[in-house]
Amino acid sequence: MNFLDYAIIVVYLVGLLFMGFLLKNQNDKQDYFLGGRTLGWKPLSLSIMATQLSAISFVSAPAFVGLREGGGLIWLSYELAVPIAMLLLLWKVLPRLYNAGVVSVYDYLEGRFNRSTRLLLSFVFQMSRSFATAIMIYAVSIILQGTIGLAYWQSILLIGCVTVVYSLQGGMKAVVYGDALQMVLIVLGTAACLGFALYHIGGVQIFLDGVDPARLQAVNFSSFGINGEGFGFWPMLFGGVVLYASYYGCDQSEAQRLLSAKNQHDLKKMVMAATFMRFPVTLLYCMSGLVIGTLVLTTPSLLAQIPADKPDWMMPIFIVNYMPNGVIGLLLVAILAAAMSSLSSAVNSLSAVSVEDYCRLKDAKLSNEQYLVAARYMGIFWGVVTLGLSFFAGNIAPTVIEAINKIGSLFYGPILAIFTLGLLIKRVNGTHASIGLVSGVFINVCVWQFAPNIFWFWWNLIGFLSTAGVGILTSFTFNLEAAKQDSDDTKALRSLSLRDASLMILWFIFIVAIAVTIPFVL
Template sequence: MNLPILDLAIFLVYMVAIVVFGISFSFRKRTANDFSTGGGRLPAWALGMSIFATFVSSISFLALPGNAFGGNWNSFVFSLSIPIAAWIAVKFFVPLYRRFNSESAYFYLEERFGTWARIYASVFYLLTQLARMGAILYLLALPMQALFGWSIPIIIACTGLSVIVYSMFGGLEAVVWTDAIQGIVLITGALACLGVIFWTIPGGVSASLITALEADKFSLGSFDFNFSNSTFWMILVYGLFINLQNFGVDQSYVQRYISAKTEKDAIKSTWLGALLYVPVSFLFFLIGTSLWVFYQVQPELLSIEIASKADQVFPYFIVNQLPAGLTGLLIAAIFAAGMSTVSTSINSSATLILSDHFKKYIHPNPSEKTSLRVLRIASLVMGLSSILIGWAFNGVESALETWWALASIFSGGVLGLFLLGFILRKTTSRQAGLAVLGGVLVIGWMSLPAILKLAGTDFSWSQPLHSNMTIVMGTLTIFVIGFVLSSFSKSNSK
């Protein structure tokens, strides 16, 4: 389907403007510290918008309305866990990272357990970001292919290269300020879309909401304490652990803590990013439910094929029901959601490659020129690798299931190791290593059915817990094993 000239022009102008704006920061970059932390001069509101924009990837922009359209508001419980995780972050994590004179989130793990812990966390973070960026680029290309009619590999390459350019030359300042703009664009686009739905929906807003309420579309799920199904409590616990991982051990969040001018500003930015996501996710769910009502009373406007694929309903509405001009804005908003997350991952990964690998094993005291060169080369390599992985996602049966399986394997153990070192002061390096080994085995065992399914094999078994509980059980296993082992030890950590 070809877009009107006006919509295509709005989208292209947005893309060019973002790239040019991001590159403009390269003229003021002088040190590696500027590239990784913005020189500690970034305002709290911009950092908060950047944290928010990192939360809202293109997956969220398309998947949340799709969840509400095809089901209910059970997944919204994930958003309700964010303020809890944010409170823990501002009370414990932000002060901890602000005390260390290191741009690496895993410097603390090395101080606590030794070099192996830092390498372990850093490598698995890089693997997670590669999988994440590849999944986002691919999932972003799916609706764009339907909208523009272009090939998926071309869309992935063009989007990835655009983000690489300003991330590679502009550094964290470019990432944060473009994130702030992109956050505003996606909020504006979502509000405009909801306004159009409410304005054009037959029967008016109140009648529509009553229809959805009678159909139980606003349900948050069962309140049974059942962790084998997607109940309210299962999603809440899963969300709490995922968001503790984000705020506690995710390099991109830690960089924002140390990029703020003061600890007070770091706390403000954390609260802003976390609390802003809750009403915006509410907005996305409301869009999905409103779309369900919209097409319930006008079924002739939606084909059976599209209706059976909930994630495609929102893009279909954008192209077919929105007025000219607004369609281009919404497409720009979807790209904004994806580009902000990918640019953050590129910058944080490059920072880790310099601090955790290049400085430790190749050149302990590089010059500023060398450090900047390494940061830019690392940004280029990570960005190009994400494009290749995005191409590899093309053809998988379910990109979301593939991403969830990879994320569980790559990121589940790091949070457990961090909490083990942070809470249990007498756990030794060897005990922590044994605990991580046990946790990784549990994560592998719980992830194996999903991996076998993705591989196309028929062999599998039923898990006693929901697949989302993988990170929860992996984290708890590491912590419990570490606790038991340290209980028999009289040695003290540093």
């Protein structure tokens, strides 16, 4: 690190603050939380990807592929379920939520069930999202410690203060435009790492000669994930469909962007774009990890700098040792950008849910000015909570990217099941749904604690089935209140054409084909 690197970082951070200042004028909650539904589908698509493919992916996915024991390109199996999940969302869930005109997706549940169901699910979201974001911040602290020597608390202040300030000033517009820029930076940074790694290892042929063949397997059809095995085709497919459908459709941090689309046509474009762009970016992450991991494993002096139990240090150590000045600064900007994308998205979505919950709970009618003040105060609150939780985020799984998905898998299945019951099962009311939600989360926690041989990706499907099953069963057992009827908007169901569905299915087949053939190509 030299003056040029630090100058690049400072200029970027000041630029973000300036952008937040330029976008600070909002008139109401639609402006602040949905960008007034004036944002184009292209920046919104990049924002969706930036929130998902964040600093966690930049740091920890390559570490899993290149260095973690038992890791490798099997990480690509995470992508198998994305097209199928997006297909299901476009068919039923997203058009209905969009047409409801809500700021918080949990508003829909209150209209369909009751207030207690809405508040319960909102609480589950707030706890899971704040802790998941804390894990992301922890990942970035690893990089800043390994590159510029910042203490952990200094990393927190740097990331937290700048992010909270610009996201509170500019609202959803600042979040989306910041995310779009950050997505571009993180992809370029990963490509730079891959190129320099190939150069320092001696070229493509030297890499191919030195790569561990065991790390080339990208799909495992023999593992069912029930005997202590992981990352098999079937748990990644069935568990993945539930995870991604819940994340993109029922998690406020992602769904809020979809609700910000100008119209249903743009909504469909956003989802299709995110679907088709995810796999190439993830493949880029994985290939950079494979090359850098091969360089590390064949260079004892470099391997010695990485703690044996902390493979996530691989990327920052590589950056410091092999990247030129100026490029180091740009890479750190990319990493900071990814962390800030995750934090700004979390702060904005948590604030949206909290203020809406408060208004419902107190039956408060806030003026536009009062609403925006409350939103900013809640943003500060959630920023502090998330940054505080990050101090406890380091001991859940061997890599932070596994930790964050593990936490999400406890809740994503039950959350998706509640929305599914609301959309499809008319007889289920709020009491049935609430009992199902609590039961589904409880069963997942029991599986975690008492059935460790079941791969955690199955928790998504287990939570979904148990929540839906208990909700339906209790609807036949007792009925304390009448179920509210949800109007069936047939126009919403036409947003997915046969052509769109065919493209999604073909993309799924393409991803599987690429994953299967990689070991033979390399």
